[in-house]
Amino acid sequence: MTKSKPIDFVERNNIKSFLALLRDWMAIFLIAAFSIWxxxxxxxxxxxxxxxxxxxxxxxxxxxxxxxxxxxTEKSWHEKLEFLYSFPFLRTISSYREHHFPHHKYLFSDGDYIPEDYEFLGLNKPDKNVFMILFIKPFLGFSIYYFFIEVILYPLLQDSFNLSAIINGIKHSYKLYLFWLVVIIGFSLSGNLDILLLYWFVPLLWCFSFLSLLAEVQEHFNTFSGSRSNVNPVINFFFHNAGYHYVHHLCPTIPWYKLPAAHQALCADNPDISHGILDTYRQLIRNNQIDVESLDNLRVGYLPLSSDSSHH
Structure with missing residues (x-):
């Protein structure tokens, strides 16, 4: 039997993608409508x-x-359609890319924002209380501050806080500002500004920010290999297989719906596999040391896609 390669799982499917987007938007609208009713x-x-x-x-x-x-399938669609999935969350795809790609290339080294974020959260302290950091403080609102710094400010300014960076960030984000200007005016004129606040911004600033912080920590903190995979089927159903994070770092061009199969074929023996939130928590508080060789494999995010040495 031929051994599977990352390229075997790389494909694009417009129908699956639009259905996934539709599922999430429909769920949001239906839940809000039921609550209002x-x-x-x-x-x-x-x-x-x-x-x-x-x-x-x-x-x-x-x-x-x-x-x-x-x-x-059309590469240009990813930015052209960002009003469907990025603007509503106060960020642009280009700023996200600038902020995110070094995380793949320089994982846990200079250039990766993760170690700095873990330091900021207090996860490097020997007497840390992981439960307090990950659950209590975010639930009480700390994650809003983290969301503002990590999700909005850093990507917007490209990690630089000088005046030219601010002006540059605003220039590159004018479509985002226009989007929100139209949305706010529309809700205001229809007399539904309270609905926008209660059913978009409250979940965004409280729940979304809570989950963002939790995800960033559980994906990499206190691992042997550099990245953790949460294979819980319920979590992966809701979050489009985002739990399969190790295989994503091995080959970031594998789409979400192929990640479970790719995980089984390429890295099912990864030492950092969780089966749910309690399992993850136990791993977060254990004592272990990261394996440097595993980090080198992940840093590429550039596993060869074929039998030759070409990188993607």
């Missing part, structure tokens, strides 16, 4: 967290696929 504070808070889950599926899991040009 029910007019109940308990149902509202449940709705906020459910909307936040689908916001994360759309604005992080699928946008992450967009950043790697994994959604559409």
């Amino acid at each position: 029910a007019n109940n504070i308990f149902i509202y808070f449940v709705a906020v967290w459910l909307i936040g889950i689908f916001q994360f599926a759309l604005g992080e899991a699928l946008v992450h696929e967009v950043v790697h040009n994994n959604l559409f």
Whole structure:
């Protein structure tokens, strides 16, 4: 039997991609509509967290696929259609790419933002309380600050805080500002600005930011190999297989719907496999040391796609 190669799993499917986008948007609208109809504070808070889950599926899991040009057969569509999945989350695809690609190339070394973020969160302290850092503080609102710095400010300024970087960031993001100007004016004129606030910004700033922080930590913190795979089927159903993170680093051009098969074929023996949130938490608090050789394999994000030495 021929051994599988990363290239065997690389393809693009417009129908699957549009259906995935449609699923998330429909879920958000239907949950919001039901909550408005029910007019109940308990149902509202449940709705906020459910909307936040689908916001994360759309604005992080699928946008992450967009950043790697994994959604559409036409490469140009990924940026042309960013009003569907990136602008609603206050960022552009180009700024996300500038911020994200060094993470693949320089994983856990100079150039990767992850070590700095872990330091910022307090995860490098010997007396850290992981439960407090990952669950209590974000739930109480700390993740909003992290969201603003990590998701909006850093990508916008390309990690540089001088005046020219700010002006440059604004120039490159004018479509984003126009998008939100139209949205806010539209909701305002229709008398529904409160709906935009309650059913978009509250889930975004509370739940989406909570999940963003949690995901960034669970994907790489305290691993042997450099990246953790969460193979829990429920998590991967909601988040478009985003749990299969190790194989994504091996070959970032594999689309989300091929990641489970690629994981089984290419790296099922990875030492950092979690089967759910409790399993992940146990791994986050264990004592271990990262394997440098494994990091080198992941840093490329450039596994050869064929039997020759060509890199993607």
